[in-house]
Amino acid sequence: MADLDTSSRFDNPDAAFQLVVDAHRALDAEASAEFNARLVLLLANHIGDMDVLKQAVEAAAKTAR
Amino acid sequence: MVETQQRQSVFSFGYSRSADQDSARPVRHPVIIVGAGPVGLAAGIDLAQRGVPVVILDDADRIGEGSRGLCYSKRCLEVLDTLGAGEAVAEKGVEWKVGKVYFKDREVYEFDLLPDAGHKMPAFVNLQQYYLENYLVERVEQLDEVTVRWRNKLTGVAQDTDGVTIDIETPDGPYQLRADWLIAADGANSTLRKLMDIEFVGETFRDQFLIADIKMDADFPAVRRFWFEPPFHDGQSTLLHKQPDGVWRVDFQIGWDADPKEETKPEKVRARLDKMMEGRPYELEWLSVYTFQCRRNERFVYDRVIFTGDAAHQVSPFGARGANSGIEDSHNLAWKLALVLKGEAPASLLESYDLERIQAAETNIGHSTRSTDFLVPKSPGDKRLRDAVLDLAVEFPFARRMVNSGRLHTAAHYDSPLSTPDTEDFGGTAKLGDPAPDAPMTDASGKDVWLLNALSRDFTLLHVTNGAAPNVPEGVSLITIGEDLKDKSGLFAKRYDAMPGACYLLRPDQYLTARFRSFDRDRVEAAIARAKGATHG
Structure with a gap:
């Protein structure tokens, strides 16, 4: 059974987060x-x-939460 | 599904007094069936063809109007063919295989059921239920072993170890009958289920659907069309199906709060249809509002009372799993009951009806519940995901596979103790626990025949010729492929992964129950004993 990988996998986590945030900005x-x-x-x-x-x-x- | 209105009659039959009503003591019959709908009639014909005398009771004396169980699946048609009604249904029905799905104002995708060539029966036909019922009644009338007693209303039931006694109300007053076995085929509102106080558990969907059968000159193709939130129907779903006689079936989702009386007023229905049909003239034929449940009885066999069809289980109409699965019930039951009555199988064989058809009911309820959940999202988040699937489906094939406007009925598969597990490898499309796939063959005289039409009503052994003459046990029909039937198209070989010497044992309901790479009488005998419920090893 494969496991969910919750380790940090992006070289640049800030850029990955920003990419998704940018897509939402105008919505x-x-x-x-x-x-x-x-x-x-x-x-x-x-x-x-x-x-x-x-x-x-x-x-x-x-x-x- | 549960209708809220009365239906007018399409075909009428007369009540006639039976000699049983003059008897001082209740007359005994091997099998009595309650309900002359498609499932009760199918069970009655099937048993009669197996030599079992049957009495069918129905509280009405007519077949009601309305398309109702509209779509008949390939497997259902194959079963009806064994009952002498399959060709009439397939011929009168409208054949279809393509479905189109729309979201708001655009087409999201199209599916093709891609029926494999070389089967007698098509993937689906649409036919008004009253035609099917009438073909079945006509077939009943040809058979001496089965009769329908119209206007015989069941009012009481009591069973003991030896049989079942029932109370019946007729225009001439009450009488009683005894039966070895009583089959409940009396529909979603089953009187028997209520009289026996059987719990009918499951989920009720908080939604209502309006059915309109309309007569219309339209050159629309015979395609199942399903709209999610179309512009012509304010945020709810709509389904359009073609029927014979220039009739179209429209199902409008109208919500839980809609008032059925109000919604079936012609002017109100016309207002909805006018928007959809954009000025095309049509006539209203039949209107009904229905709600539905996905639920089943805990068991289908209660000692000597056996439940079938909607009396045993109910599904939503999306997926055409109601009438189709009910007719499968009757086909699963008839041969087993016939063997038990003839003393050729123990009564415990009927436990396999319970097991196999509950497996099927669970599959049908699962599919139909998921379809309904997709159609009627239960929360804002649920709806957002549903809409996301529809939006993605325009572009991406993976999302098309998630769109669920009804997963259409296919033949039930049984993981059954009656099957002899494979000990040798077999490829092909034939599967243990599935019905035998059909194939075009030619008989010894060179005439074209369908494999399924060549099967007997008993166990059949298909043996692929290798020069040897298998000495099959009594009661088994032997068909030698390559001699009795020739496989010119090669489709039999492909579907059954057939090599010389291979043999395939089919149950009386055409299910593949054992297969071997070579004939061995002991193994075949053991497989038959097992399929008759003798061993559960």
Whole structure:
């Protein structure tokens, strides 16, 4: 079973974060939520592994404030 | 699904008094079926063809209007073909294989069920349910072993170790009957289920759908068209299907709060349709509002009372899994019950009906629940993800596979103790626990025949010729491929991964239950005993 890799994997984490933030900058709350939904589905499909996806879903749920 | 209105009749039948009503003591029948819908009629014909006398009771005396169970799947047509109604249904029905899905004002994608060539039956046909029921009633009328008693309403049921006693209400007053076995085929609102106090557990969807059957001259192709939030129907989904006789079926999602009485007023329906049809003239044929549930009885066999079809399980209509799975129920049950009644199998064989058809019901409920969840998102986040899938689908094939406007019925697969596990490797599309795939063949006289039409109503052993003459056990029909049936197209060899000497044992319901690379009488006998419920090793 593959594991969700939660180590830091980008050479430049600031740039990766900024790339996503920039995509949201001009969007209102609804458009931003819609954008995220599309992004999540694209990335989930790229991962293509139910075990990893399941761990990511759990990790995201666990870290809610 | 549960309708909220009454239906007018399309075909009517008369009540006639049975001699059983004059008997001082309840007359006993091997099998009584409650309900003369598609499932009850199919079960009755199937049993009668296997030599079992059957009485079917129905509280009405007519077949009601409305398209209702509209789409009949390939497997269902194959079963109907064994009942003598498949060709009529396939011929009268509208064949289709392409579906188009739209989101708002654009086409998102198109799917093609891509039926494999070289099967007698198409992937799907659309046909008004009343035609199917009428073909089945016509078939019943040809058979001496089965009769329908119209306006015989079941009002009571009691079972003991030896049989079932039922109370029946007729225009001439009440009478009683005894049955060895009672089959409940009395639909979603099953009287038997209520009388026996059986829990019907599952999920009810908080939504309603308006069905309009309309007569319209339109050159639209025979394509299933599904719209998510089309401009003509305010934020909700719509489905369009072609039927025979120039009739079209439109399903509008209208929401949980809609008032069925209000929504079926012709002027109100016309207002919706006018927007969709953009000025094309049409006539209203039939209107109905339905809600639906995805649920089932905990068991399908309660001692001597056996539940089938909507009386046993209910699904949403998206996926055409209602009537199709009900007819599969009847086909799974009939041969087992016939063997038990003839003393050729133990009553415990019926446990496999419970097991196999509950597996199928779980699959159908799972698909139909996921389709419904996609159609009717339950939270804002849920809807956002659904819409994201639809938006992505325009561009990306991966998202098209997530679009769920109904996963259409395919034949049930059984992980069953009746099957003899493979000990040798087999490729091809034939799978243990699946129905035998059809193939075009020629018989010994050179005539074209379909493989499935050549199968007997008993166990069949398909043996690929290698010069040897297998000595098959009694009660098994032997078909030698290459002699009795020739595989000119090579499709049999491809589908069954056939080599000389290979043999395939098919159950009386055409399911592949054992296969071997070479004939060995002991192994075949053991596989038959197992398929009759004798061993569960």
